[in-house]
Amino acid sequence: MIIKRRWVEGELEVTTLTKYYRLDREGVRSGEGRKWKMVCGACYLPKDNKLKPLGEDAHFICKEKQAVGVADGVGGWAAKGVDAGEYARELMNNAEIAIHQEPNGHMDLKGVLNKAFLNTKPEGSSTACLAVLEDLHLKAINVGDSGFLVFRNKALMYRSPIQQHEFNTPYQLGTSKTCDLPCSAMRIAVAVLPEDIIVFGTDGLLDNMYPREIEDILKRGTSEEVNPEELASTIAEFALYNSLDKYRCSPFARAAHLEGKQHIGGKIDDITVIVGHIVADNCEN
Numbered sequence: 001m002i003i004k005r006r007w008v009e010g011e012l013e014v015t016t017l018t019k020y021y022r023l024d025r026e027g028v029r030s031g032e033g034r035k036w037k038m039v040c041g042a043c044y045l046p047k048d049n050k051l052k053p054l055g056e057d058a059h060f061i062c063k064e065k066q067a068v069g070v071a072d073g074v075g076g077w078a079a080k081g082v083d084a085g086e087y088a089r090e091l092m093n094n095a096e097i098a099i100h101q102e103p104n105g106h107m108d109l110k111g112v113l114n115k116a117f118l119n120t121k122p123e124g125s126s127t128a129c130l131a132v133l134e135d136l137h138l139k140a141i142n143v144g145d146s147g148f149l150v151f152r153n154k155a156l157m158y159r160s161p162i163q164q165h166e167f168n169t170p171y172q173l174g175t176s177k178t179c180d181l182p183c184s185a186m187r188i189a190v191a192v193l194p195e196d197i198i199v200f201g202t203d204g205l206l207d208n209m210y211p212r213e214i215e216d217i218l219k220r221g222t223s224e225e226v227n228p229e230e231l232a233s234t235i236a237e238f239a240l241y242n243s244l245d246k247y248r249c250s251p252f253a254r255a256a257h258l259e260g261k262q263h264i265g266g267k268i269d270d271i272t273v274i275v276g277h278i279v280a281d282n283c284e285n
């Protein structure tokens with residue numbers, strides 16, 4: 001049974017007009033009054049656990065600042081009686097607060113992550129991926145194995161790298177001395193174009209879905225209109241279905257095999273998906 005306990009949706013608006021004149025990697029001339037906006041929708045499918053109805057993932061969509069965040073509280077804390085979901089939720093909450101304090105068009109994501117980390121007090125640890133659409137680029141900062149994929153013309157164009165100490169031990173921000181610090185975060189900037197689809201997720205998504213399966217979902221879309229909330233829900237449900245398959249060669253099983261470890265089938269986990277649809281926002285010609 002599919003249980004949806006949380007559902008977030010929202011349209012992001014760009015309030016500042018940036019004027020830059022440079023050629024990016026795609027050879028697209030930026031600026032000249034052009035601006036994009038990212039329309040986002042999210043779906044969260046926490047594992048069925050009466051003791052932790054909110055699961056261990058957390059995310060946010062910040063309308064005004066064109067920003068999103070996903071985090072995955074590290075499950076290992078459960079052995080100490082700690083719900084790492086609390087840490088992840090607080091971290092994302094503090095990141096959103098810090099993002100609101102940033103000037104439009106000049107967001108310092110590293111500073112945001114640092115502030116969020118310093119202000120997060122519950123015991124635990126978490127991965128974190130923050131992203132903002134700014135100057136026709138998606139700018140991101142990432143710690144651990146959450147991340148995002150950029151699809152153009154329904155084909156994978158970019159995938160953010162993951163950071164892990166060893167198999168299934170991602171980099172993580174947290175309260176233990178052995179945890180990583182915000183300075184270990186990876187910064188990413190990707191030039192995006194209208195109609196690009198960005199899929200953000202925790203490992204519950206990335207360990208259960210191959211990019212080509214997301215491409216297939218994008219290709220199957222019957223209408224021209226992209227509905228980010230619907231798309232996020234479809235992708236999350238597909239990931240959930242895959243996660244419950246005991247025999248499948250999932251991305252997680254394949255990664256385990258490469259590390260000489262035994263794992264067959266999907267990976268049962270909390271699944272967070274945010275879909276961002278890039279659209280041109282009233283170009284001035």
Ligand SMILES: [Mn+2]
Pocket residue numbers: 072202203204269270
């Ligand atoms: Mn996870």
